[in-house]
Amino acid sequence: MQEKKSGGRIRINQIKIMMTSQILLIMLLSLNLVSCLNASRVGQKKEIVGNWFISKNTILENYYYQEAYFDGKEVYFFTSQPNQILFSNGYAYEGDKLYFLTNERKDTVNTFSLKHHDGTFEIKTDNGVIEYTRMMGDKTLSDLVTDQISKESFGEAFSERMKKNGFY
Structure with missing residues (x-):
């Protein structure tokens, strides 16, 4: 019985780590996208040459x-x-x-x-x-x-x- 609880905890912890990693990846991608969009707007606005x-x-x-x-x-x-x-x-x-x-x-x-x-x-x-x-x-x-x-x-x-x- 003890082994099952321990194994269940390991799976739950692995799932938490995977979800946290995915959430961080999504946040980084979102920040990168927003940064790219802002950079392109600024570039277009300044293009007068x-x-x-x-x-x-x-x-x-x-x-x-x-x-x-x-x-x-x-x-x-x-x-x-x-x-x-x-x-x-x-x-x-x-x-x-x-x-x-x-x-x-x-x-x-x-x-x-x-x-x-x-x-x-x-x-x-x-x-x-x-x-x-x-x-x-x-x-x-x-x-x-x-x-x-x-x-x-x-x-x-x-x-x-x-x-x-x-x-x-």
């Missing part, structure tokens, strides 16, 4: 086609009018705020709320929203800024994209 074009502007009824390239520190803009101008400005992006900077990145000129969507982001102001859409392909503003293509080559591709997006 790259080539973009204005796809919507509720601030101005009539606005010029514009492309932008964010390189991590500077943002470069190329506008269709007047006379195809290229200009740049320092920036910082933290949380849901986009800061435009001057004076060797020491002073903030403007601060905007920024909201990410799939393949787009919106800059929100008191006057409305400007939406940028990610650009893919070649002969982009990043290629021009990094001297990989000539201004003429970029200008031709820019004009084609401008027409494709409904600007003339």
Whole structure:
């Protein structure tokens, strides 16, 4: 009789250990999944580096086609009018705020709320929203800024994209 009780206790203890191990494994997997989901959300939110074009502007009824390239520190803009101008400005992006900077990145000129969507982001102001859409392909503003293509080559591709997006 004593052996049966002892054997029963061993089985119960083994079952408890197995259940505890399974519960710990489930908890670790759950924590890992939550961690991965949070990391992917943060990564998507911070992804602003790259080539973009204005796809919507509720601030101005009539606005010029514009492309932008964010390189991590500077943002470069190329506008269709007047006379195809290229200009740049320092920036910082933290949380849901986009800061435009001057004076060797020491002073903030403007601060905007920024909201990410799939393949787009919106800059929100008191006057409305400007939406940028990610650009893919070649002969982009990043290629021009990094001297990989000539201004003429970029200008031709820019004009084609401008027409494709409904600007003339």
